[in-house]
Amino acid sequence: MLMRTDPFRELERVAQQATGTWSKPSAMPMDAYRAGDEFVVSFDLPGVDPDAIEVDIERNVLTVKAERRPLPSGEDVQMQVCERSLGVFSRQLFLGDSLDTGHITAGYEAGVLTLRIPVAEKAKPRRVAITGTRPERKEINA
Numbered sequence: 001m002l003m004r005t006d007p008f009r010e011l012e013r014v015a016q017q018a019t020g021t022w023s024k025p026s027a028m029p030m031d032a033y034r035a036g037d038e039f040v041v042s043f044d045l046p047g048v049d050p051d052a053i054e055v056d057i058e059r060n061v062l063t064v065k066a067e068r069r070p071l072p073s074g075e076d077v078q079m080q081v082c083e084r085s086l087g088v089f090s091r092q093l094f095l096g097d098s099l100d101t102g103h104i105t106a107g108y109e110a111g112v113l114t115l116r117i118p119v120a121e122k123a124k125p126r127r128v129a130i131t132g133t134r135p136e137r138k139e140i141n142a
Contacts, residue, residue: 030042100117104116
């Protein structure tokens with residue numbers, strides 16, 4: 001499998017966070033952690049309407065896409081300061097085979113999208129019983 005690398009990607013990401021534009025908005029910050037038998041990913045999306053969020057999975061690639069739209073404009077609206085990034089935000093995560101992508105749940109509260117992905121049964125730790133090959137033990141006396 002070939003993977004394309006870009007040595008300037010991290011520099012571009014930092015610059016994008018500082019100076020997002022409509023065509024290339026700032027990054028979508030996230031946290032990811034494992035809690036028991038599930039993997040939890042939280043994305044910060046303040047000011048985004050829940051109807052403007054899409055979550056897709058294709059071949060173990062999770063794509064989150066969201067759009068922050070501009071405020072309604074009119075004759076009586078005069079923008080004084082506009083620092084919040086507008087436009088389409090997108091983030092992709094490559095999920096391992098150890099996750100059950102068929103049972104993902106999503107919730108959106110207080111500007112945070114939280115995805116819960118269960119760990120697949122085949123990836124959960126289990127105990128293996130050890131059996132002996134000899135039917136009886138022999139004691140050696142010296």
